[in-house]
Amino acid sequence: MDAVRILPDDCRTLIAAAFERETSPAGRKALEYILKNISIAENSMLPLCQDCGLFYAFVELGRDSSIRPAAIERAVNEAALNAAQKAFYRKSCVNDPVYDRINTGTDLPVIFDWQLRDGKGASVSFLLKGFGSENCSSVRMIRPTDGEDGVVAAVLDIVRAAGGKPCPPMFLGIGIGATMDKASVLSKKALVRPADRPNSDQRYAALEKRILDEVNSLGIGPGGLGGINTCLAAAVEYLPTHIAGLPVAVSINCWADRKAFIEIEEGQL
Amino acid sequence: MITLKLPFEEKAIQSVRAGDEVILEGKLLVGRDQVHKKLYEAIMRAEQLPVDISRQAVYYMGPSPAPEGCVIGSCGPTTSARMDPYSPLLMEHGLRVMIGKGPRSREVAEAVKKYRGLYLQAYGGCGALYASCVTSSRLIAYPELGPEALLELQVHDFPAVCLIDCLPD
Numbered sequence: 370m371d372a373v374r375i376l377p378d379d380c381r382t383l384i385a386a387a388f389e390r391e392t393s394p395a396g397r398k399a400l401e402y403i404l405k406n407i408s409i410a411e412n413s414m415l416p417l418c419q420d421c422g423l424f425y426a427f428v429e430l431g432r433d434s435s436i437r438p439a440a441i442e443r444a445v446n447e448a449a450l451n452a453a454q455k456a457f458y459r460k461s462c463v464n465d466p467v468y469d470r471i472n473t474g475t476d477l478p479v480i481f482d483w484q485l486r487d488g489k490g491a492s493v494s495f496l497l498k499g500f501g502s503e504n505c506s507s508v509r510m511i512r513p514t515d516g517e518d519g520v521v522a523a524v525l526d527i528v529r530a531a532g533g534k535p536c537p538p539m540f541l542g543i544g545i546g547a548t549m550d551k552a553s554v555l556s557k558k559a560l561v562r563p564a565d566r567p568n569s570d571q572r573y574a575a576l577e578k579r580i581l582d583e584v585n586s587l588g589i590g591p592g593g594l595g596g597i598n599t600c601l602a603a604a605v606e607y608l609p610t611h612i613a614g615l616p617v618a619v620s621i622n623c624w625a626d627r628k629a630f631i632e633i634e635e636g637q638l
Numbered sequence: 639m640i641t642l643k644l645p646f647e648e649k650a651i652q653s654v655r656a657g658d659e660v661i662l663e664g665k666l667l668v669g670r671d672q673v674h675k676k677l678y679e680a681i682m683r684a685e686q687l688p689v690d691i692s693r694q695a696v697y698y699m700g701p702s703p704a705p706e707g708c709v710i711g712s713c714g715p716t717t718s719a720r721m722d723p724y725s726p727l728l729m730e731h732g733l734r735v736m737i738g739k740g741p742r743s744r745e746v747a748e749a750v751k752k753y754r755g756l757y758l759q760a761y762g763g764c765g766a767l768y769a770s771c772v773t774s775s776r777l778i779a780y781p782e783l784g785p786e787a788l789l790e791l792q793v794h795d796f797p798a799v800c801l802i803d804c805l806p807d
Binding site for chain 2: 395398399402403405406409410413414415416417418419420421457458459460461472499504531532533534592593594623624625
């Protein structure tokens with residue numbers, strides 16, 4: 370319920386560091402207002418941003434767990450409904466994308482991703498996905514021979530096209546491999562990983578660092594007003610893929626990477 | 639830093655330059671995607687608009703619900719580019735100042751210069767900050783649009799930065 374109002378510490382630390390580092394006066398001003406906004410939201414009942422996003426829930430269920438998936442689904446839906454009502458969310462979800470576009474009035478349905486993992490228990494990671502930045506997210510199907518340089522070029526191309534629109538400085542979730550759709554889900558999942566925890570594979574951790582540096586050299590800056598802080602963190606997740614392909618999906622998130630994490634123990638639901 | 643009182647005087651608008659920090663004081667109309675589509679369609683059908691947009695400023699925004707004791711909920715800017723197809727026609731019918739976030743199309747930039755208006759950027763994502771700048775909020779039209787309805791706000795100490803001024807390129 371607090372995720373819409375209180376920014377996780379990992380994000381806040383990165384924004385404060387960006388403010389210290391920023392050299393462009395207009396960019397510094399934007400970061401100053403962002404920090405002021407974070408403080409106002411924390412000390413009021415006001416959401417950080419009027420776009421409280423769509424609910425995205427990543428469920429990981431232990432293969433040895435006796436927790437029923439339907440019980441998790443019900444608990445997640447109830448938690449989302451409760452948060453949307455009690456934490457003054459703007460209701461941003463419409464029932465039909467093309468024709469009716471009638472507001473569901475609840476911010477539901479939740480978008481679910483289900484995955485099995487070893488062991489007992491379960492966990493749910495929530496992402497509140499705003500759409501100013503989501504409209505700038507994209508996927509590229511590059512050649513299997515394009516390698517690391519091709520991945521970086523695809524990301525830079527997508528970020529360059531986004532420019533100042535997604536409320537930079539941004540968080541980048543990058544999903545690589547599998548199929549077009551699965552790479553996109555991975556790119557969302559990358560956004561709920563703690564921003565200060567690099568990929569456990571050294572090569573992918575280095576790729577994250579390279580993407581962060583090259584995106585920051587684009588000069589888009591805070592609020593798109595120019596500066597050295599365009600990206601706060603880049604997180605890469607990857608999966609095996611086909612011999613003929615190399616899908617690269619990029620989910621762009623604004624500076625407010627609103628997320629929450631819950632562990633569910635056996636017998637708790 | 640320039641303070642711009644709304645409704646504005648011609649001279650005040652024409653002295654603002656791209657890159658200037660601007661503090662807004664006074665009246666703003668509020669409308670985003672669906673309001674723009676409706677106003678555009680009403681103009682095309684030569685119908686009367688539900689609000690006089692002549693010499694007005696519009697803020698691209700859809701607020702969250704107001705918590706108890708607040709005039710409005712979070713109310714930061716939304717992405718301006720989605721309003722690009724509609725803005726030149728609205729400017730032709732009198733609109734002069736637009737406040738949102740992010741870049742505009744060439745057509746909008748040309749309209750700002752032709753009609754001697756302004757495009758200002760508010761600080762993206764700063765919804766709680768902007769809520770503290772609103773002293774009153776009133777529904778004007780299209781209540782069926784919920785958070786996207788057409789509103790009128792009174793604002794105080796509302797920070798923005800000018801991205802497009804009225805000078806020719």
